[in-house]
Amino acid sequence: MTDIEISVLDKTYRPEHAADRQHKAIADLQLRVARDQFVCLLGPSGCGKTTLLNMIAGLDSQYQGQIRIGRLASRPKIGYVFQSPRLLPWYDVRRNIELVFPAKPPTELIDALLDAMQLGDVQHEFPERLSLGMQRRVAIIRAFAIDPDLLLMDEPFVSLDAPSARQVRNLLYTLWQQRPHTVLFVSHDLREAIALADRLIFLSPSPMRIVADIVVDIPRPLRNDEVQIETFRGTLYSRHPQIADLL
Numbered sequence: 001m002t003d004i005e006i007s008v009l010d011k012t013y014r015p016e017h018a019a020d021r022q023h024k025a026i027a028d029l030q031l032r033v034a035r036d037q038f039v040c041l042l043g044p045s046g047c048g049k050t051t052l053l054n055m056i057a058g059l060d061s062q063y064q065g066q067i068r069i070g071r072l073a074s075r076p077k078i079g080y081v082f083q084s085p086r087l088l089p090w091y092d093v094r095r096n097i098e099l100v101f102p103a104k105p106p107t108e109l110i111d112a113l114l115d116a117m118q119l120g121d122v123q124h125e126f127p128e129r130l131s132l133g134m135q136r137r138v139a140i141i142r143a144f145a146i147d148p149d150l151l152l153m154d155e156p157f158v159s160l161d162a163p164s165a166r167q168v169r170n171l172l173y174t175l176w177q178q179r180p181h182t183v184l185f186v187s188h189d190l191r192e193a194i195a196l197a198d199r200l201i202f203l204s205p206s207p208m209r210i211v212a213d214i215v216v217d218i219p220r221p222l223r224n225d226e227v228q229i230e231t232f233r234g235t236l237y238s239r240h241p242q243i244a245d246l247l
């Protein structure tokens with residue numbers, strides 16, 4: 001079953017007062033993502049990854065084409081971890097998470113997520129007191145807490161040190177296994193992408209197109225085997241040498 005069907009014919013940014021500076025971000029992008037698939041999007045800075053996530057999230061409708069998200073009967077819940085944490089500075093950590101709930105927030109789930117992300121002790125601190133890595137973890141909790149059908153993550157582990165990134169990656173993976181949902185995850189880190197994803201999509205510089213679409217067939221759940229990941233990576237580079245320029 002297809003969960004997301006993307007057919008974008010044209011996405012051009014047209015700055016209002018500088019028509020000569022318009023920028024074609026996406027020319028012709030066709031992409032289908034199956035339900036509960038974990039997909040990593042990889043491509044150079046500025047190729048249009050954030051643009052695409054914003055369009056999928058429904059935050060940007062200024063384009064030609066169509067993006068359909070499955071389960072037509074009900075509105076899918078979309079969790080979005082933005083490229084920057086986007087916490088509200090005048091609310092504490094807990095309130096920043098709770099405010100995505102129009103009605104009663106799920107107290108126990110939020111407690112469990114705070115605990116898992118080791119943020120229980122700082123839940124009443126304000127964002128400015130937190131490191132960027134902690135702020136990122138809050139943003140991840142906020143996206144998870146709504147129990148999304150579709151999770152969009154825009155380079156969520158940038159600026160985490162290596163051990164924290166590994167820890168949060170493992171947690172993300174555990175949560176995804178406990179409650180599968182479709183994930184679109186933007187990463188610059190091929191090893192991380194191989195460790196997490198069912199599928200890797202390599203994207204060209206703008207206007208963005210798909211350069212390679214690769215199935216990761218390393219068995220789950222154990223994807224922490226460095227040798228296996230390195231072997232997969234080596235084979236990938238030898239079969240698709242063009243991807244070296246994209247990372």
Ligand code: ADP
Binds near residue numbers: 014023206
């Ligand atoms: P990525 O996330 O892959 O780094 P973006 O989606 O942020 O790329 O940007 C894709 C291209 O579109 C870039 O060249 C960027 O400069 C341009 N762009 C992004 N947002 C805007 C905007 N609001 N107005 C004009 N150009 C934009």
Ligand code: MG
Binds near residue numbers: 046051154
């Ligand atoms: Mg981006």
